[in-house]
Amino acid sequence: MDLFHGVLPFVQVAEAGGFRAAAARLGITAAAVSKSVAKLEAELGVALLERSSRHVALTPEGAAFLERCRAAIAQLQAGREQIAGAQREPHGTLRVTLPPVLGRSILPLVARLSARYPRLSIRLLVTNRLLRLAEEEIDVALRMGPLDDSSRIARALRTPRWITVAAPAYLASRGTPTSPADLARHECIKMVLHGKAVEWSFRAGKDAIDVVTPSRILLDQGDLLIDAVLHAIGIAQVLDFMAMPLIEAGVLVEVLAPFATEGPPLHALTPARRASVPRVRVFLDALGDVLGRGGHGARRSPTTRPAAG
Known part of the structure; x- marks a missing residue:
């Protein structure tokens, strides 16, 4: 015996009050609904519905079975929602x-x-x-x-900006550059990507130009680059998101801001x-x-x- 065969059609007939209304809800024919409920009654060995030409009513056994079916369907729906919710949660x-x-x-x-x-x-x-x-x-x-x-x-x-930053202590001892040309007299800490030092980029009018700056310190780790600047070792050019929290906190200073240009997307x-x-x-x-x-x-x-x- 199929444990769930005919259960949903039976519940729909009981709640809708007839085979045609239940069939419309289920998207099948009224004859298919009637056949399914009749088979369920035969398997249970009891009449669940009293049928007449005008209406359908529950027998006492049908009313008791309906309550059990409703409880089972509610539990099944709750289980499905729980599993679906668990799948929607990142894991x-x-x-x-x-x-x-x-x-x-x-x-x-x-x-x-x-x-x-x-x-x-x-x-x-x-x-x-x-x-x-x-x-x-x-x-x-x-x-x-x-x-x-x-x-x-x-x-x-x-698309971040390339910004040039230094620690207040470094600027106090070495001075603040006012143009890219001034960097020739400063300690420039450069970033390394894919084995190559990234030359610094500045805006010149509407164009961006690379400026070759002297550098004795090369780092391929972004956090070490920022730490080197914080230790007042020199000036560095970094992508804005790397330094903005520190600039806002006052521990780093952006220099040459008018010359800042776009970085890589x-x-x-x-x-x-x-x-x-x-x-x-x-x-x-x-x-x-x-x-x-x-x-x-x-x-x-x-x-x-x-x-x-």
Whole structure:
């Protein structure tokens, strides 16, 4: 005997008051509803409904069985909603790859998501290597610069500015540069990406130009670069999100602000099949709060040269 055969048609007939109304609710014919209920009665060995040409009524046994059926259906619906809700809640391990320059900025987001979603684990792969998302089972890749793969979903986060920063103590001892040419007399700490020192960029009129500055210290870790500036070792050019909290706190100072220019665009990439996974969706939505939004929504990434990070 099929435990659930005929139960839903029977409940619909009892609640709708007839076979035709029940059939309309279920999207089947009245004859199919009648046949299903009759088979249920035969299996139970008792009449559940009293039928006449004008109406349908419950027998005493039918009324008792209806209450049991309603309770069972309510429990089943509650179970389905519980399971569906659990699937909608972010869970599992979120694997994110990002360049070192973004590490310090992402940590507040990791802390917030970890506290909010106890079933979510986050693994950060901090590297300048361009990892293959499919082979490394990456959920999200944060990339700086133009994109090179049209098979992934890319969300434009923002286009940051290159800003030049120093500690107040350094400026007090070495003076404050007022033009890029003044940097020749300063200690310049440079960022290294993919094995090469990043030359500093400044705005000259409507154009951006690279300026070769003297440098004795090269660092490929964004947090170390900021720490070096905080220790008054020299001046550095960084992406604005790396230093803005420290500038607002007064521990760093932006210099040469009139010459600041745009940096590389920042995107979040994810394989198309993972874009709607809850753990990926909440991470992407929260990125805007941490790094700022340079664009809304998602788009297919264009085919251009590789991105940085």
